[in-house]
Amino acid sequence: MPSKQDILDLYFMDARCKLIDIAAFLDRMDRFDGEPDYRYNGFHEALDALLKPGDQSRAQAVLNTLSDQSEEPIPKATIQGASGAPNKQSGN
Amino acid sequence: MPYIEPHAHMVSRTTDDYQAMAIAGCEAICEPAFWAGFDRSSAQGFYDYYRQLTDYEPKRAAKFGIKHFCWLCINPKEAEDSGFAREVMAIIPEFLDQPTVLGIGEIGLNKNTVSELTIFEEHVAIAQQHDLPILIHTPHLEDKLKGTRLIIDALNNAKVDPNKVIIDHVEEHTAGMVLDQGFWAGMTLYPESKCTLPRAVDILENFGMENIWMNSACDWGISDPLAVAKCMQEMKKRQHSRETIHQVVYDNPVKFLSQSPNFSL
Numbered sequence: 001m002p003s004k005q006d007i008l009d010l011y012f013m014d015a016r017c018k019l020i021d022i023a024a025f026l027d028r029m030d031r032f033d034g035e036p037d038y039r040y041n042g043f044h045e046a047l048d049a050l051l052k053p054g055d056q057s058r059a060q061a062v063l064n065t066l067s068d069q070s071e072e073p074i075p076k077a078t079i080q081g082a083s084g085a086p087n088k089q090s091g092n
Numbered sequence: 093m094p095y096i097e098p099h100a101h102m103v104s105r106t107t108d109d110y111q112a113m114a115i116a117g118c119e120a121i122c123e124p125a126f127w128a129g130f131d132r133s134s135a136q137g138f139y140d141y142y143r144q145l146t147d148y149e150p151k152r153a154a155k156f157g158i159k160h161f162c163w164l165c166i167n168p169k170e171a172e173d174s175g176f177a178r179e180v181m182a183i184i185p186e187f188l189d190q191p192t193v194l195g196i197g198e199i200g201l202n203k204n205t206v207s208e209l210t211i212f213e214e215h216v217a218i219a220q221q222h223d224l225p226i227l228i229h230t231p232h233l234e235d236k237l238k239g240t241r242l243i244i245d246a247l248n249n250a251k252v253d254p255n256k257v258i259i260d261h262v263e264e265h266t267a268g269m270v271l272d273q274g275f276w277a278g279m280t281l282y283p284e285s286k287c288t289l290p291r292a293v294d295i296l297e298n299f300g301m302e303n304i305w306m307n308s309a310c311d312w313g314i315s316d317p318l319a320v321a322k323c324m325q326e327m328k329k330r331q332h333s334r335e336t337i338h339q340v341v342y343d344n345p346v347k348f349l350s351q352s353p354n355f356s357l
Contacts, residue, residue, distance in 0.1 A: 002331050010329060011290060057298075059291065063265040067237035068204075077172050077203035082233035 022047075042066055042085030093334070095320055095341035097121045098349070099198075099227070099260060099278060099307035102149055102160070103141075104128075109310070109317040114156035116321040119342075120357060121153060122349065124163040124198035124227050129312050131170055135179040138166065142183065146190040161355060163197030163227050164188070171202075171211040181214065188222055194352040195219060197227025198260060201239040204231060209242060216250050225256045225351045227278075230266065233285060240266040244273055256351055260307070261286055267299050276348050280309040281319035289319070289326040296327070301336060305345045 002010070029036060046065045053061035068086040094117045102110070102123055113121070123145060125138075132138060145162040153160035164187055166180040187193060196219040201208045219226045231239035240259065247257060259270045260278035263286065270277045279295060280286040287295065292306055308319035316322065320341055327337045349355040 006331075014290075057264060059264040059294070063263055064237065066234055067265065068234050070238060071241070073204050073206045073209050073242060075206055077205045077208075080169050080202065082203075082231065082235050084233045086234045 038087045038089065039083060039085045046085075093117055093324060093338060093341075094119050095324060096305075096345040096349075097307060097317075097320055098305050098345045099124060099280065099309045100317060101126055101309070101311035102153070103144055104312040105310055105317055107152065107155075110153055110156045110158060113317055113321075114158055116318055118158055118321070120159040120161065120345075122161045122163065122194060122227075122345075123149060124229075125165050125167060126198060126229075126311065127167045127169040135176070135183060138180045139183055142187045146187055146192060150192050159192075159357060161192045161194045161349070161352075163194050165196050165199045165215055166211070167198065168200050168202040168208045168212065168229060168231075171208050172205060174207045174211055177207075177211045178214070181211075181218065184218065185222075188224070191354055193354055194349060195224035195226055196222075198229040199226065200229035200243060200260075201231050202229075202235070204235055204239045204242060209246060212243070213246055213250065216247065216252060219256075220250070220252065225258070225348070226252070228257060228259045230259060230261045232261075236261070236263065237265055240269065244269065244275070247275070248273070258305070258348055261309070262295070263287060264291070264295060264298075267295050267304075271299055271303060275303075277304045279304065279306040281306055281323055282309070282315060284314065289323045292323055293326050293330050293332075296340065297330075301339055301344075303344070303348075304340065305348070306340065 029040065046062045049061040049065040050058050066085050097113065097118050100121050100123055102121060125145060142164060150160040164184050166177050171177040196215050199212050199215040201212060216226065228243055230236050254274035258276035258278050261280045262270050262277045267277050279292045281289060281292055306320055306323055308315060308317055310317040324337050324341055
């Protein structure tokens with residue numbers, strides 16, 4: 001199995017790139033006018049989960065934070081697609 | 093190294109893709125019935141689609157030495173209108189005797205609605221009546237966790253043999269619940285949604301190499317028909333043995349798919 005050093009050699013530059021992309025995305029959101037929707041709050045909640053995942057893996061914590069946690073089927077679909085974060089105000 | 097692509101929507105791909113997959117080592121492709129990117133206007137549209145899956149695509153694949161199999165259903169995105177869905181489902185038995193049909197799929201949920209769940213359960217009943225395996229689509233993004241739970245509950249209520257069911261598009265938050273209940277798990281390799289190549293290998297390392305496969309699910313959207321071949325390289329970079337890679341991309345699909353009487357290589 002690979003060592004930590006091997007994993008750094010394989011993935012550090014890619015992870016660094018994605019981390020800077022996240023930082024730049026947040027800066028971009030700050031720079032423009034208007035109100036963000038539920039996805040922006042969901043993103044920040046996921047960042048918190050990343051730093052404090054509890055007893056889950058970080059990937060699980062982020063995915064669970066960005067998931068609809070309700071349990072019952074909804075009566076009818078209003079859209080066909082998915083947005084990537086739960087819209088808690090709509091009940092989704 | 094040879095591999096099997098257990099989930100690809102080749103009706104949306106060019107013949108060049110078949111050629112590239114053959115060169116990469118692909119020996120068989122399994123194509124579940126799915127959403128075409130738009131809602132079909134009639135059941136007759138599905139009839140023609142099933143003809144394409146059972147007749148035309150096997151011939152197109154054969155030109156490159158690839159065996160082509162398919163799964164039949166009405167996909168959950170078009171199952172919101174239960175009357176329309178049942179009209180389409182009435183066509184399916186006519187095609188189940190075709191020599192390359194593996195089973196019922198990809199059924200499942202999309203927005204986790206009451207109607208989708210009802211049609212899902214009716215598809216499961218068809219599979220049970222014909223003693224066929226089932227391939228299941230789990231919802232996208234924020235809907236996946238809830239949808240996976242609802243699907244597992246419905247399968248358990250129907251007393252389906254979990255060994256004959258593969259629940260596809262698992263990610264880190266759903267792989268454990270699928271495998272723990274005895275179902276097979278599928279990982280879909282997409283550049284943005286679902287699993288990237290490194291994450292797919294993470295899931296294998298965390299949840300084990302048994303009862304799991306990976307697929308490209310290449311379709312009309314951003315997707316890569318060579319994703320499985322590229323993930324084999326990713327596993328190699330992570331120092332997995334040739335035998336382990338072969339197990340995941342060949343032996344596991346063969347083991348699951350061999351439960352269908354029409355599967356042979």
